[in-house]
Amino acid sequence: MHRVSRVLAAGTLAALTGVGAIAAQAEDYPIRSITMIVPFAAGGPTDVVARIVTAHMARTLGKSIIIENVVGGGGTTATIRAARAANDGYTLIAGHMGTHAAAVPLYPNLAYDPEKDFAPVALLAGTPIVILARKDFPPRDFREFMVYVKDHADAVKAAHAGVGSVSQVACQLLDSILDIKPAGVAFNGTGPAMNALVAGRADYMCDQIANAVPQIGLGTIKAYAVATPERNAALPQIPTSSEAGLPAFQVQAWNAIFAPKGTPAPVIARLNAAAVKALDDEAVRRRLLELGNVIPQPSERTPEALAALVKSEIKRWNSVLKPAAH
Numbered sequence: 001m002h003r004v005s006r007v008l009a010a011g012t013l014a015a016l017t018g019v020g021a022i023a024a025q026a027e028d029y030p031i032r033s034i035t036m037i038v039p040f041a042a043g044g045p046t047d048v049v050a051r052i053v054t055a056h057m058a059r060t061l062g063k064s065i066i067i068e069n070v071v072g073g074g075g076t077t078a079t080i081r082a083a084r085a086a087n088d089g090y091t092l093i094a095g096h097m098g099t100h101a102a103a104v105p106l107y108p109n110l111a112y113d114p115e116k117d118f119a120p121v122a123l124l125a126g127t128p129i130v131i132l133a134r135k136d137f138p139p140r141d142f143r144e145f146m147v148y149v150k151d152h153a154d155a156v157k158a159a160h161a162g163v164g165s166v167s168q169v170a171c172q173l174l175d176s177i178l179d180i181k182p183a184g185v186a187f188n189g190t191g192p193a194m195n196a197l198v199a200g201r202a203d204y205m206c207d208q209i210a211n212a213v214p215q216i217g218l219g220t221i222k223a224y225a226v227a228t229p230e231r232n233a234a235l236p237q238i239p240t241s242s243e244a245g246l247p248a249f250q251v252q253a254w255n256a257i258f259a260p261k262g263t264p265a266p267v268i269a270r271l272n273a274a275a276v277k278a279l280d281d282e283a284v285r286r287r288l289l290e291l292g293n294v295i296p297q298p299s300e301r302t303p304e305a306l307a308a309l310v311k312s313e314i315k316r317w318n319s320v321l322k323p324a325a326h
């Protein structure tokens with residue numbers, strides 16, 4: 001009996017020691033630089049949002065946050081890597097609507113579960129989708145665009161950042177509404193896809209607004225519509241999809257921070273607080289808004305709110321994409 005008691009006591013002590021060690025580790029966190037994996041090439045919308053927010057977070061946390069761009073698989077290559085990383089808070093991922101929702105129906109053998117394999121940290125930004133085209137694409141407005149791509153569905157080329165990326169998924173939704181199946185041209189990231197559009201190697205694209213605003217301002221591409229209920233302050237001259245004649249096309253992407261599952265709760269709380277502080281910073285907000293992003297409300301910035309968003313988005317994109325995927 002005494003031996004059993006001693007074993008139980010030892011087990012309890014070990015458990016408490018483990019808890020204490022985790023608490024101490026979290027209290028000191030971070031003691032070295034943090035790696036933020038971005039699942040697309042540098043210069044794309046996810047990369048831009050991540051760099052703007054993490055630059056401020058690094059100052060709050062007192063350690064550098066190193067951006068590592070890992071391309072391939074529509075963002076899934078990087079997401080698999082992040083899911084398998086150590087859960088100590090030193091490897092994070094800037095996930096989004098594609099990697100943590102749309103990839104589920106598009107990749108039947110997906111090597112990670114967005115809900116089970118990650119600890120949500122914070123939602124960073126909503127990113128409205130804009131329908132874009134090369135600057136010399138014949139249609140003058142969105143109504144003409146819809147007619148043109150239907151009449152030339154076998155010839156037009158739609159640029160995207162890989163199967164499961166926001167750009168691919170958004171245009172797939174558009175194509176399903178228009179009942180067309182144009183050729184898709186895949187690139188290793190939205191930045192390279194945008195470069196192809198600018199160079200005229202692709203005809204149109206459904207892109208996150210943060211990637212589009214600079215090019216629209218330079219006149220290197222044209223924009224037909226923004227897929228949100230209201231016009232965007234960064235592109236006030238661009239009509240909404242409803243105004244332009246296609247109210248069924250409504251889609252807004254999002255970018256968020258995730259950690260591998262099992263990351264200690266105090267570490268998640270520390271990271272979340274740093275992200276929230278960044279989103280409250282005037283300079284950060286101004287930069288995000290200039291690019292057309294939607295800054296989440298305080299109630300939308302918690303790990304719990306992000307978990308609920310992922311769950312609802314998986315359900316939504318399952319219903320939209322599964323019929324097309326099979």
